[in-house]
Amino acid sequence: MTALTDTHAHLDDEQFVSDLPAVLHRARAAGVANILAIATTAASSSACIALAESHATLWATVGLHPNNILEAEATAWDTIAAAVVHPRVVGVGETGLDRHWHNTPFAIQEEYFIHHLELSRRSGRPVVIHCREAETDMLRVLRDDYDRFGPISGVMHSFVGDAKMAEACRAMGLYLSFAGMLTYKNAAALRATAAQQPLDRVLVETDSPYLSPVPHRGKRNEPAHVVHTAACLAELLGVSPERLAEQTTINARMLFRI
Numbered sequence: 001m002t003a004l005t006d007t008h009a010h011l012d013d014e015q016f017v018s019d020l021p022a023v024l025h026r027a028r029a030a031g032v033a034n035i036l037a038i039a040t041t042a043a044s045s046s047a048c049i050a051l052a053e054s055h056a057t058l059w060a061t062v063g064l065h066p067n068n069i070l071e072a073e074a075t076a077w078d079t080i081a082a083a084v085v086h087p088r089v090v091g092v093g094e095t096g097l098d099r100h101w102h103n104t105p106f107a108i109q110e111e112y113f114i115h116h117l118e119l120s121r122r123s124g125r126p127v128v129i130h131c132r133e134a135e136t137d138m139l140r141v142l143r144d145d146y147d148r149f150g151p152i153s154g155v156m157h158s159f160v161g162d163a164k165m166a167e168a169c170r171a172m173g174l175y176l177s178f179a180g181m182l183t184y185k186n187a188a189a190l191r192a193t194a195a196q197q198p199l200d201r202v203l204v205e206t207d208s209p210y211l212s213p214v215p216h217r218g219k220r221n222e223p224a225h226v227v228h229t230a231a232c233l234a235e236l237l238g239v240s241p242e243r244l245a246e247q248t249t250i251n252a253r254m255l256f257r258i
């Protein structure tokens with residue numbers, strides 16, 4: 001069995017406090033060899049680093065999720081910017097833009113997204129991007145960055161955009177990561193878009209504990225479940241699950257240098 005990489009899991013989430021060792025055990029048993037612990041706050045950045053320090057198969061990002069900016073302490077950004085050089089930190093984020101929730105005024109989300117893009121370039125660590133109902137603004141900010149500084153090293157996490165969005169993101173250097181939504185009954189349009197993507201530019205993730213793929217939909221998600229999203233993507237791309245696992249893990253290694 002070829003090893004899969006779950007490129008996006010919130011392992012520091014309170015839903016994993018009581019049974020993380022069992023969760024990691026099930027991931028290994030399912031063939032998930034590497035997991036990226038994705039940060040959402042300054043405290044979460046530290047927690048993700050601590051997890052990556054204590055498990056050889058875990059890697060961390062540092063960042064401030066757009067929905068968590070307003071509640072963050074004044075020192076949060078400095079903490080994150082200082083932590084990025086840690087050897088177990090392989091990415092910056094998650095960051096991005098979100099018009100679904102209104103926790104943070106949009107102008108502030110945009111300001112912090114740009115901070116993350118700068119930190120990503122400065123540190124040489126790819127950026128992990130969240131985009132919810134904000135495609136037009138996302139492309140505007142990305143294109144502005146791309147026009148000024150060139151290709152963007154990073155990933156559109158839990159990608160749900162259309163084929164045009166996918167192509168625009170890839171053209172700027174970004175990878176596309178697919179999550180559990182790909183397996184949902186009502187996601188035919190997303191599956192059609194995924195089916196058009198080149199195998200060397202896609203990743204898989206769970207976004208645990210959220211967005212469980214079918215057949216676990218509605219239950220807590222965990223890294224072991226990435227096998228269902230990977231199987232779905234393999235079928236869409238016309239390759240075996242083994243080939244999909246092999247190539248998405250190569251892609252993750254290329255991008256995050258793990």
Ligand SMILES: [Zn+2]
Pocket residue numbers: 008010038094207
């Ligand atoms: Zn996330």
